[in-house]
Amino acid sequence: MSVGNDIETGSETGSGTAVGTAGETSIGAGIARPGEPGYEAATSVFNLAAPPEPVAAVVVRTVEDIRAAIRFADRERLSLRVHTTGHASPAGRPMGDALLVRTEMDGKVEIDPAGRVARIPAGTGWGVVARAAAEHGLAVAHGSSPNVGVVGYLLGGGLSFYGRKTGLAGNGVTAIELVTADGELRRVDASSDPELFWALRGGGGGFGIVTAVEVGLFPVAQVVTGAACWPAAHAPRLLRIWRRWTLDAPWEAATSVRILNLPAIPEVPPMLSAGPILCVDGAVLAETADDVTTAQRYADELLGPLRSVAEPVMDTWQLTAPMSVLDTHMDPSDPVAVIGDHMLLGELGEEGIDELLRVLGEGSESPLIAAGLRQLGGAYAVADPRGGALDHLDARYAYSGGGVPDLSGTAEAITRHIATVRAALAPWDTGRTTPTFVETFAQPQGHLSADRIAAVDRVRERVDPRGRFRDDIMASATALR
Ligand SMILES: Cc1cc2nc3c(=O)[nH]c(=O)nc-3n(C[C@H](O)[C@H](O)[C@H](O)COP(=O)(O)OP(=O)(O)OC[C@H]3O[C@@H](n4cnc5c(N)ncnc54)[C@H](O)[C@@H]3O)c2cc1C
Incomplete structure (x- = not known):
């Protein structure tokens, strides 16, 4: 179809x-x-x-x-x-x-239900792909927003609410079509050009212009998904409960926890703009109908203790169809100016949670409109033999936070607070980052080891000897400059 x-x-x-x-x-x-x-x-x-x-x-x-x-x-x-x-x-x-x-390549998303593969022209957003896959009872490891482009997300690894079960989304790519600097259209996969196929996935860019990707799909019967939000006054207890749950959470579940400072504008429900809010959102996957009871139990094991701290001001968690996962994170759909930052963090412990609360919680006067942690671990932490240059993430949490100038604070206040948060979380900063979460060119970055950077550079020199795409490479992903 x-x-x-x-x-x-x-x-x-x-x-x-x-x-x-x-x-x-x-x-x-x-x-x-x-x-x-x-x-x-x-x-x-x-x-x-x-x-x-x-x-x-x-x-x-x-x-x-x-x-x-x-x-x-x-x-x-x-x-x-x-x-x-x-x-x-x-x-x-x-x-x-x-x-x-x-x-904005011509063509349609093509689903091969038997082979469980989607072929996706460059220019397509995840919502279109998820909907096409859902018609066959299949899902794809999309990110939190339906509007994010498939190609940039997959080349950069891609963190999905299915990712603790499936690993980085880029590991599921089965072929990439691209035009290289010599004008040649190449279809690369694990057998046609394994080095280029490897380097393209997480290598940091600079290989050519991708025209289409093929990515694996997987069965999903239902999901438990949604967001529960409380006034940030409850954040100390909620965050501690959440962190303890992440220590041995089931791989079927993936969540994020964020402190939101949302403005009182028509697009934001009033209960979410009444002051700092802590939200826990995510998804628990049930692959088959037989898995639904277990998925609900997993969700209850997380949400029960949180709900007993205080009644949420908003709670949308429910057993529903996989397409709903695209609404869970409440990402903006219209263009917006965001100044942000990102780090991959190790296990925070109680001390790390205290620091997080000090710089982002109630009383911190944080001008960041949203800041928090994506839960990693599970399959994210396992090097996938099918994967590319970036095949796993060696960290417990992906921190990201950002502000919108004139909506959540001035650009100067946002930039200053980004530095405050970075300093507070420094003891837990792994020094690594994941490409899709990198917020600015200037922020510290470290996706790959020196060996992998050198190996990726060798592929670049082969397919782009004159360096026509060299400026398209992410900071810290090359030694060639
Ligand atoms: C609201 C929001 C929600 C997000 N949610 C998630 C999430 O849940 N998980 C996650 O991992 N990330 C998430 N991201 C980050 C997102 O995945 C990255 O910004 C990603 O790079 C976006 O890809 P794009 O193609 O849409 O962006 P673009 O800015 O257009 O592209 C980013 C880079 O990808 C490369 N690229 C894009 N198209 C091509 C092409 N055709 N050929 C070659 N190279 C190309 C280029 O190097 C380009 O600089 C989110 C971002 C936002 C703003």
Whole structure:
């Protein structure tokens, strides 16, 4: 079966990032300079904190469009940069002399229910894929937002609420199609070019322009999913209960805990904007109908003790269909400017929880609109033999936190508080990061060991000897610069 590949906008019918190449540009082939038709669409990003300002930009829909873009960049001596939705725009190197290529490839999501594989054109958001898979009783290791682009997420590892059972989402990729700097369209998998297939997944980018990916699907009968939120006054007891539960939680369950400082705006329910709030959200997976009772018991073992601390001001946890997991984290669907930070943390213990509360809890005056921990462990911690350069995460929690200038504080106050949190959590900082959670180009990063960086660089030198995509590599993912 097939479905359209519009990026989800959060509405059922929307295709709000529809982009076009209509109108005349001075360069042709839809390639536009600032002020020309098509430039704005090709440079639009979800995270408005770092709007890209390349010399020229283009939306590509076909392999021929991509080849024309590469020829243009060669002729004009521009470096090549790639994006899809711009969810990660602040994580990229600042754009100097670049042609920015936005991938909105023609084609449909194709599901092979027997082989349990989806083929997904670049430009597709996770909501479209999850819906297509659900029609066959299958699920995919998508992230928390339906709007995040499949390609950037999978190349960067990808943390899913299914991930404690399935591992990093990039481990489930079975093939990648890309156009390399020489204009060649390659389909790489574990047998056709194992080194490139390995380096593409978690290697930090800079190999070419991905046109499609194939990723494995898995059966899910039902999930217990939702979010429960309390005034942050209860955070000390709630966080301690949650942390103890994470120590030996079942792999079927994955959660996050966040302290939210939400503004009183129409999009936010009033009970969530009345002051700092602590929310525990996530999902417990039931693969078959026989697993549903166990999944409910697992959820009760977490939620029962939390609910007994105080009545939540909001509690949406329920047994439901897998598609609901895409609503659980309450991610924004419209573009927004977020200044954030990320670290992978070791086991916090009681002392770490105290520090977290000191800098983020009630009385901290934190200007971060959302800050907290994603639970890792389970299959995340196991090196997957099918995996790529990043095949597991050696940490207990993924910290991320960020503020929205003018909504949760000034940019200066947010930046200052990010440094305060980083200093407070330093004793538990592993020094490692996971690519999809990296918030800015300048933040400390460490996805790979030195050996793996060297091995990934060798692949880059083979497929991009002239370094046309070198500026598209994440900070700290290469020794070539
Ligand atoms: C609201 C929100 C929720 C999120 N939830 C999660 C989550 O649950 N789990 C998680 O792991 N991450 C999550 N993320 C992070 C997200 O996965 C990353 O930002 C990811 O990089 C987004 O991919 P993208 O293609 O949409 O973004 P883009 O910013 O368009 O791309 C990011 C990078 O991916 C590469 N890339 C993109 N398209 C191509 C292509 N066609 N060819 C080659 N390279 C390409 C480029 O290097 C680009 O710089 C979330 C982010 C936001 C803002």
